[in-house]
Amino acid sequence: MTPIRLLIVEDDRKIAEIQRRFVERLENVELCGIAHTLADARDLAEVMAPELILLDVYFPDGNGLDLLRELRASDSSSDVILITAAKEVETLRSALRGGVFDYILKPLVFERLQEAVNRYREHLDRLSGLHQLAQKEVDALLPRGTGEDDPAKRERLPKGIDALTLDKIREVTARGGQWSAEEMGGEIGASRTTARRYLEYLVGNSELQAEVTYGSVGRPERRYFLKS
Incomplete structure (x- = not known):
């Protein structure tokens, strides 16, 4: 990145x-x-x-x-x-x-x-991922996006969690499989730190599970997957 x-x-x-x-x-x-x-x-x-x-x-x-x-x-x-x-x-x-x-x-x-x-950084990520504007994308980028249809308002998302980025991660995890924060960041065009914050939010929200695995060199890695 x-x-x-x-x-x-x-x-x-x-x-x-x-x-x-x-x-x-x-x-x-x-x-x-x-x-x-x-x-x-x-x-x-x-x-x-x-x-x-x-x-x-x-x-x-x-x-x-x-x-x-x-x-x-x-x-x-x-x-x-x-x-x-x-x-x-x-x-x-x-x-x-x-x-x-x-x-x-x-x-x-x-x-x-x-x-x-x-x-x-998330603001830049959203801008770079846009190809054609729709009103909800504009509302998410600008502070005036506070209507009843705003996903962040409906979910009462905490500070630092953006509805559009969260939806991207939900779409990826819905495909199945296990994802590290680094892999998720590469998939959605965000940093590993950003991806990990959203993944941990979904774990805390009981939408995902996480487990620690060990790679070939024994380095622990936290991987995320849909809660069964």
Whole structure:
């Protein structure tokens, strides 16, 4: 799976170092640069063309929201997760108008960043799997998809579990056989970590069973199959 190329834009060097360490712990994410000023961020965003930017708001040489607006005005393909201490409602409104993918308040914790990046990866997976739009696919991609026909609402899915991805896994397991998380990820076009999260959800939901098997070299592997 192609890694997500990520750029950190943070003027505080200690905080940037913490973010760097967090990013290195994420699966299938490649750090392509760290910018401590907006001027450096503009150059790196243009040259490196990251898929995802972790962006602060307050910089000595300007406001991160200005960079966000510049990216959108230039039709940049980079998506943005705002990581900021700004708690003003107007800052949030400006960020939403600018099309941020997520808005995380400092201090940043690893689990919150991991959740945001996992949701972003699933968002990319859904986009890459679309060939022709139907309304339910659009509703699943956009936050306005909250009607009564929304599968996530009917099932009350937990955070980090998307209805479309879940349906894909159900379709695969319905064929029968046993699946590892890595095999399932390859089948649906997602990471092993993402597939394992959904498979474990289905185990907890009593739809699948899991058992540990040992390969030729004795490495334990958890495999999933329909509950009998």
